[in-house]
Amino acid sequence: MEWTPTSLGRTPGRWLSLLAILVIAFPWLAKAGDEPQAWHEVRSPNFTIVTDAGEKTGRRIALQFERIRAVYQTILSGARTEPDAPIVVLAAKNEKSMKALVPWYWENKDRARPSGVFQEGLGGYYIVLQADAADSRAYHTVYHEYFHLLTKLNVPGLPSWANEGLAEFWGACIVRGEDAELGLSNPYQIRLLQEKKPLPLRELFAVDQASPHYQEAKKAPLFYAQSAAFVHYLIRGDETGARRKQLGSYLTLLQAGADRQEAATRAFGDVDLLEKNFMAYVARYPGGYYRVTVPPVPGEKNFSTRVLSRSESAALRPSVRPVLRPHWTASTRTRFARGGPRGRLRLGAGA
Numbered sequence: 001m002e003w004t005p006t007s008l009g010r011t012p013g014r015w016l017s018l019l020a021i022l023v024i025a026f027p028w029l030a031k032a033g034d035e036p037q038a039w040h041e042v043r044s045p046n047f048t049i050v051t052d053a054g055e056k057t058g059r060r061i062a063l064q065f066e067r068i069r070a071v072y073q074t075i076l077s078g079a080r081t082e083p084d085a086p087i088v089v090l091a092a093k094n095e096k097s098m099k100a101l102v103p104w105y106w107e108n109k110d111r112a113r114p115s116g117v118f119q120e121g122l123g124g125y126y127i128v129l130q131a132d133a134a135d136s137r138a139y140h141t142v143y144h145e146y147f148h149l150l151t152k153l154n155v156p157g158l159p160s161w162a163n164e165g166l167a168e169f170w171g172a173c174i175v176r177g178e179d180a181e182l183g184l185s186n187p188y189q190i191r192l193l194q195e196k197k198p199l200p201l202r203e204l205f206a207v208d209q210a211s212p213h214y215q216e217a218k219k220a221p222l223f224y225a226q227s228a229a230f231v232h233y234l235i236r237g238d239e240t241g242a243r244r245k246q247l248g249s250y251l252t253l254l255q256a257g258a259d260r261q262e263a264a265t266r267a268f269g270d271v272d273l274l275e276k277n278f279m280a281y282v283a284r285y286p287g288g289y290y291r292v293t294v295p296p297v298p299g300e301k302n303f304s305t306r307v308l309s310r311s312e313s314a315a316l317r318p319s320v321r322p323v324l325r326p327h328w329t330a331s332t333r334t335r336f337a338r339g340g341p342r343g344r345l346r347l348g349a350g351a
């Protein structure tokens with residue numbers, strides 16, 4: 001997530017050509033013995049879903065992405081919502097399939113295992129989802145990960161609490177036909193915060209992606225719950241709207257290059273008072289939500305589907321894994337972009 005693609009294809013759906021090029025450049029990546037599985041590709045006007053959970057699931061997920069895109073375009077008027085590269089969604093049918101796509105999250109037994117990942121990669125933006133993730137709000141992961149794309153486009157480089165808190169706040173919505181409910185609280189997260197001791201806010205502000213609070217399975221749920229509740233408090237917890245304005249100032253200061261702790265002090269004022277008010281909010285935690293009308297979206301008849309060939313399916317995981325891997329070093333990236341020893345990789349070119 002920390003780096004810029006070397007070259008960006010501009011037409012949605014070009015990713016398969018990218019994949020083909022990757023396979024040509026790295027034929028050794030498709031190991032003998034990898035069991036090919038049937039993957040479907042579903043293309044909607046704004047998304048490409050690639051899934052081994054079946055065509056029906058792929059269509060359902062594509063429709064949810066189109067719907068949430070329409071909702072966010074309505075509520076975030078003025079924000080940039082059109083990416084400069086294709087959005088590819090890899091919807092793994094279960095945890096085993098998810099693990100095969102992003103295995104590094106399973107390498108350490110203490111590591112938090114995500115049901116969704118957002119990653120900017122070569123030639124596009126990638127979202128990896130576990131399609132069967134147990135969640136009372138079935139599309140929470142879809143909305144959460146898509147919101148990461150919007151923050152990336154509009155306010156890049158956010159501290160982890162703001163990045164995850166905003167994705168949780170706007171991702172916690174329910175879309176039913178033409179109605180969407182936004183700004184809902186998550187009862188599980190509230191209970192967790194009421195039972196466990198939240199981090200002091202100054203500590204929360206300092207958490208980054210290398211922090212145990214972000215990475216470890218035992219700590220991450222509390223960090224996510226607190227980030228979500230804190231953003232909830234800032235946006236909805238103060239009827240005068242003062243805290244919401246402070247959040248806006250904080251994001252503006254960060255975009256202007258201010259230090260994170262300094263931006264927090266300048267935007268929020270007395271952090272001890274903020275902490276006291278936030279804890280009082282957690283104790284009473286009001287419900288409620290915003291209701292918005294979902295604008296019309298392209299129906300499923302506008303989607304195209306196909307089954308990936310046996311060789312494409314077999315090559316899929318080994319080809320996308322390097323693209324999905326976070327914190328790639330600059331030298332690895334450059335070597336990869338040049339096509340390795342053969343120099344044959346041409347990203348986004350003529351595909």
Ligand SMILES: [Zn+2]
Pocket residue numbers: 144145148163164167
């Ligand atoms: Zn996230």
